[in-house]
Amino acid sequence: MADVELGLVEGYYGKPWSWAARRDVVETLAPHGYRFFLYAPKADPFLRRRWQEPHPVETASELQALSARCRELGVRFGVGLSPYEIYRDFGPQAQAALAAKLAQLDALGLDDLAILFDDMRGDLPGLAASQVDIVHWIAERTSAGRLIVCPSYYTDDSILDRVFGQRPENYLEDLGAGLDRSIEVFWTGEEVCSREFSPGHLERVGRQLRRKPLLWDNYPVNDGPMMSPFLHLRGFTGRPASIAPKIAAHAVNPALQPTLSKIPAITLAQSYRLGEAYEYVAAFQAAAREVLGEDLARAVERNLTQFQGFGLDRLTDENMSRMRPRYAGFDHPGAREIVAWLDGAYRITLAEIEAT
Structure with missing residues (x-):
């Protein structure tokens, strides 16, 4: 049995799940070894474009209730905040807005806080150094027990360079060297939606980041124009239990369908539990x-x-x-x-x- 921390990161585009669906998914997956849940749907504007504004009272209440339910189940609860392009001007006004936002999030009861710099323009001088400064500033002000960062360039995939600008030279190395070693870093693999993760690849990325990467696994997510016409239900493959010593944890980005997402999520737990005895079809069937x-x-x-x-x-x-x-x-x-x-x-x- 491979010892790895499993979690769910609700990080898809499209219509967010209902609150009842979130509770149901956590309740189903907790007995299978899922130990953290990160709320970060791209469609929540108060975590992205309108991050300076507080969540509506009803949403904040639901988040507090979800946090409490997670704790009852022994599951860490967290939120993913995307302070949109804040690294362009992290002056007094931005700092005041971010401090207020962190206080609001702390009130929800956070075990984990993720700062997500993904899907933003990145071809800027000093990008890594600016992000390190912001994350360390946040670390001094959040009550969350674990801080996670998603880099602007969170994969080797060149599609990010085409869409968000050419990544700065030595970006990962500079980010890893600057960040305090207690801070985790998300990584999606060789591609945005990686077909497999090899120990050798993860070891190389770990050297660049100076820490084991925390996998943000974009399966079974189906949230883009090309993927939304598909239902990703098959059992996990390409994630051998042998990668466990190379990663800090393994977070699954689920599909738009919460109930159906539970099927592949359970198979991932089986893959780590069974190791070389894992059979993906039998795992799917069960x-x-x-x-x-x-x-x-x-x-x-x-x-x-x-x-x-x-x-x-x-x-x-x-x-x-x-x-x-x-x-x-x-x-x-x-x-x-x-x-x-x-x-x-x-x-x-x-x-x-x-x-x-």
């Missing part, structure tokens, strides 16, 4: 039965290729005429998520992402 029940799990397995291989845009009229009434006949939240997906309710456009 997790699907646990989450969906016998009959619905059997139906989902029968359509797994259509859900994850073909996707919504390649389903035929015949596929739709058979599948929709089949799943509409089940009184189960997982089946309702499938029906909504078939109806196009989870599609995400590029315009929606750019507006976030």
Whole structure:
């Protein structure tokens, strides 16, 4: 059995989960070894573009209740804050706004605080040094027990350089050298959505960061224009238990469908538990039965290729005429998520992402 801390980072674009769904996911995954939950949906404007403003009273109340429920279950609760491009001008006005925001977040009851510099312009001189200063400033003012940083360049994938500007030379090395060793750093791997993580890759990144990376695993997330027409349900592969000594923890970024996300999440726990004895199909079958029940799990397995291989845009009229009434006949939240997906309710456009 590999010893690794598992968690969930709700870091997708698109319609956020309901509060009831969040509690349900935490309650299901806690017995499988998931020990932290990070609230950071991209669609929460009070964590991103409007971060200077406090959360509405109702949202703050729900967050406090979720924090309390996590603690009851032995799960760490945290929030991911994206102070949008604050490193461009971290002067007195920005500092005052950030101090107020940290006080508001502390009131929620935080075990973890993540400062997310992802998906922002990064081709700026002194980027790493500016971010180090900001994070250390935050560390002196937050009551959270663990501080995590998502770098502007959180993967080797060159798509970030094309979209957000060429990464500064030695950015990771400078960030790692500057940050206090107690601060964790997120990493998504060789790609934004990595197909696998190897011990050698993670060891190299660990040397650059001067600490073990905390994996932000973009599976089974399905939140972009290209991914939202798919349901990622298969068991985890490409994450061998042998990577456990190379990472600080392993956080899963779930899909837009909370109930269905529990299926692959459970298989990841099985992969670490079973090591070389892990079989991803058998793990999927067991997790699907646990989450969906016998009959619905059997139906989902029968359509797994259509859900994850073909996707919504390649389903035929015949596929739709058979599948929709089949799943509409089940009184189960997982089946309702499938029906909504078939109806196009989870599609995400590029315009929606750019507006976030």
